[in-house]
Amino acid sequence: MLRLSREEISQVMQEKLVKHGVPGDVAADCANLLVENSIDGIYSHGVNRFPRIISYLDKGYIKAGNVPTLVESFGAFEKWDGNLGMGNTNAKFCMDRAIALAHTYGIGCIALRHTNHWMRGGTYGLQAADAGCIGICWTNTQPNMPAWGAKDRRIGNNPLIFCVPKEGGHVMMDGAMAQFSYGAIESARLAGKQLPVPGGFDTQGNITCDPAEIEKTWRVLPIGYWKGSCISIMLDMMAATLSEGNSVSEVGKLGEDEFSLSQVLIAIDLKRITPNYEAIVEHIIQDIKASERVDENTQILYPNEPCYISRQDNLQNGIPVHESVWESILAL
Amino acid sequence: MLRLSREEISQVMQEKLVKHGVPGDVAADCANLLVENSIDGIYSHGVNRFPRIISYLDKGYIKAGNVPTLVESFGAFEKWDGNLGMGNTNAKFCMDRAIALAHTYGIGCIALRHTNHWMRGGTYGLQAADAGCIGICWTNTQPNMPAWGAKDRRIGNNPLIFCVPKEGGHVMMDGAMAQFSYGAIESARLAGKQLPVPGGFDTQGNITCDPAEIEKTWRVLPIGYWKGSCISIMLDMMAATLSEGNSVSEVGKLGEDEFSLSQVLIAIDLKRITPNYEAIVEHIIQDIKASERVDENTQILYPNEPCYISRQDNLQNGIPVHESVWESILAL
Numbered sequence: 001m002l003r004l005s006r007e008e009i010s011q012v013m014q015e016k017l018v019k020h021g022v023p024g025d026v027a028a029d030c031a032n033l034l035v036e037n038s039i040d041g042i043y044s045h046g047v048n049r050f051p052r053i054i055s056y057l058d059k060g061y062i063k064a065g066n067v068p069t070l071v072e073s074f075g076a077f078e079k080w081d082g083n084l085g086m087g088n089t090n091a092k093f094c095m096d097r098a099i100a101l102a103h104t105y106g107i108g109c110i111a112l113r114h115t116n117h118w119m120r121g122g123t124y125g126l127q128a129a130d131a132g133c134i135g136i137c138w139t140n141t142q143p144n145m146p147a148w149g150a151k152d153r154r155i156g157n158n159p160l161i162f163c164v165p166k167e168g169g170h171v172m173m174d175g176a177m178a179q180f181s182y183g184a185i186e187s188a189r190l191a192g193k194q195l196p197v198p199g200g201f202d203t204q205g206n207i208t209c210d211p212a213e214i215e216k217t218w219r220v221l222p223i224g225y226w227k228g229s230c231i232s233i234m235l236d237m238m239a240a241t242l243s244e245g246n247s248v249s250e251v252g253k254l255g256e257d258e259f260s261l262s263q264v265l266i267a268i269d270l271k272r273i274t275p276n277y278e279a280i281v282e283h284i285i286q287d288i289k290a291s292e293r294v295d296e297n298t299q300i301l302y303p304n305e306p307c308y309i310s311r312q313d314n315l316q317n318g319i320p321v322h323e324s325v326w327e328s329i330l331a332l
Numbered sequence: 333m334l335r336l337s338r339e340e341i342s343q344v345m346q347e348k349l350v351k352h353g354v355p356g357d358v359a360a361d362c363a364n365l366l367v368e369n370s371i372d373g374i375y376s377h378g379v380n381r382f383p384r385i386i387s388y389l390d391k392g393y394i395k396a397g398n399v400p401t402l403v404e405s406f407g408a409f410e411k412w413d414g415n416l417g418m419g420n421t422n423a424k425f426c427m428d429r430a431i432a433l434a435h436t437y438g439i440g441c442i443a444l445r446h447t448n449h450w451m452r453g454g455t456y457g458l459q460a461a462d463a464g465c466i467g468i469c470w471t472n473t474q475p476n477m478p479a480w481g482a483k484d485r486r487i488g489n490n491p492l493i494f495c496v497p498k499e500g501g502h503v504m505m506d507g508a509m510a511q512f513s514y515g516a517i518e519s520a521r522l523a524g525k526q527l528p529v530p531g532g533f534d535t536q537g538n539i540t541c542d543p544a545e546i547e548k549t550w551r552v553l554p555i556g557y558w559k560g561s562c563i564s565i566m567l568d569m570m571a572a573t574l575s576e577g578n579s580v581s582e583v584g585k586l587g588e589d590e591f592s593l594s595q596v597l598i599a600i601d602l603k604r605i606t607p608n609y610e611a612i613v614e615h616i617i618q619d620i621k622a623s624e625r626v627d628e629n630t631q632i633l634y635p636n637e638p639c640y641i642s643r644q645d646n647l648q649n650g651i652p653v654h655e656s657v658w659e660s661i662l663a664l
Contacts, residue, residue: 077438224555
């Protein structure tokens with residue numbers, strides 16, 4: 001495992017993006033956002049994902065030079081078209097708009113259509129929190145999970161993000177509506193391990209922790225069974241209607257690759273609304289940390305705290321990148 | 333089981349509320365909202381809950397004559413104090429404010445503190461949808477669930493509601509962050525049944541479907557295990573900071589009964605933003621309904637569709653009320 005500096009990784013990725021047609025300012029933003037994800041320990045949606053971005057540029061799913069354009073503005077709400085531009089810079093731009101609206105109206109809401117994979121949804125929650133705002137956002141995805149009571153995959157594992165600002169490390173839930181990602185299921189199988197809790201159905205129709213069985217059916221479980229199925233449907237429906245963009249079903253019709261998604265990004269100006277919010281946040285965290293532990297040696301972390309632990313390590317010791325991933329990036 | 337008319341039930345409950353000090357207009361609103369929940373088949377948060385409301389009035393948790401007062405207004409955001417008034421009429425009032433703000437600003441957000449149990453959270457989602465808006469709302473609760481990795485109960489089973497308007501029956505997720513309510517766990521035990529999926533931990537620290545075991549530990553499971561734990565914490569943190577009201581921890585300090593809660597109610601004017609939203613909603617629903625079924629004879633229902641099925645039955649045949657519940661209400 002290499003441990004590289006943020007500057008080195010970002011520089012290389014920027015050069016590769018420019019080489020594949022991305023304007024310099026978009027390339028810089030895109031690369032820096034990806035590096036931040038790896039710094040936070042979200043490798044799957046950080047540097048590791050870079051080759052797929054280049055592939056999507058080459059396939060024309062991502063239109064290198066396109067940026068979002070305003071479709072409609074109505075007070076604290078704006079509808080934008082992503083014009084199939086770069087997914088993470090599109091989402092960053094729209095959360096910036098939501099923050100600006102929140103500074104004016106208390107709350108701001110952006111619906112974004114025809115955009116691309118935003119990588120780590122938490123990026124935009126943290127962005128809102130950096131501006132003293134609560135960040136709420138979600139995206140739809142390809143159809144990759146069966147609805148509750150169904151066998152074939154017609155709903156998305158649509159991630160939902162809630163982020164509250166906190167000095168020294170924002171508090172954030174950033175979670176997909178599937179109990180486990182396909183990547184996590186594959187990793188468990190390759191490691192010869194069972195999943196820690198049930199993750200899907202086996203070929204007999206029973207709920208199982210066995211990743212190999214789940215990979216045979218691809219009937220992955222939503223969080224909370226019927227509840228996560230319902231949340232997933234609602235997130236898709238809100239994103240598709242507010243943006244007038246593609247629903248999960250329509251994204252599925254575009255083919256095997258995932259592009260032209262619909263997203264919603266909301267910011268609420270907490271710092272202005274409740275200037276002493278920090279004390280409330282701290283009180284809640286301290287109460288939870290004071291819980292009686294299941295394992296005395298395992299402290300209870302607040303949502304997103306694991307990322308700050310990774311962050312400190314990676315900033316001090318370099319960002320971990322697999323040799324094979326780095327070689328494939330250098331060859332792009 | 334009695335099958336009573338909506339008018340009869342509402343009339344009796346209004347009289348009892350007035351007898352216990354509630355002003356006539358609040359009593360009418362409160363009773364009608366409760367009856368609607370029973371019509372929709374949500375009996376636990378409908379008529380069945382009425383005796384507890386009277387008990388809370390008598391104990392002084394609910395201040396019969398109090399209504400919400402505005403703390404602060406900032407564009408599309410308002411902070412209200414519920415003054416410990418009636419929970420469901422307070423929440424209804426605040427969703428009305430959110431809808432009014434949404435009609436002006438596209439989106440409206442209300443934070444409400446010092447309020448009481450809103451009964452069925454879905455009430456306010458449906459209220460937003462009736463006005464052509466997307467409704468998003470949540471409340472905190474007593475501490476009644478352990479955080480992930482903890483044994484003692486310090487987080488809430490905070491329900492989260494997403495509702496999208498649809499002609500003939502709105503689409504809605506209305507779900508608490510616990511996989512099962514205490515009531516559902518008790519009902520399963522009384523019926524001698526196992527829960528259909530794991531609902532908590534047994535005395536050995538293992539995840540179990542056995543309701544009797546879960547009642548020994550009260551270590552109920554959040555939906556999606558660590559994910560629901562994180563969502564619960566975020567919902568509480570957002571409600572407490574935006575309203576400057578009690579967090580779950582502080583509600584717990586008030587004693588065994590649940591009062592003085594914090595809530596957030598958001599409306600987005602979908603009808604104005606995307607006038608043709610109905611077609612998008614219908615497309616998503618039809619796609620999901622066309623899924624390959626696990627059980628050929630069990631059709632796949634859209635979120636909240638089961639309530640519309642109950643609704644039609646109950647409006648035609650009368651609202652089911654247990655004799656014992658009705659007798660206890662008549663005696664109040």
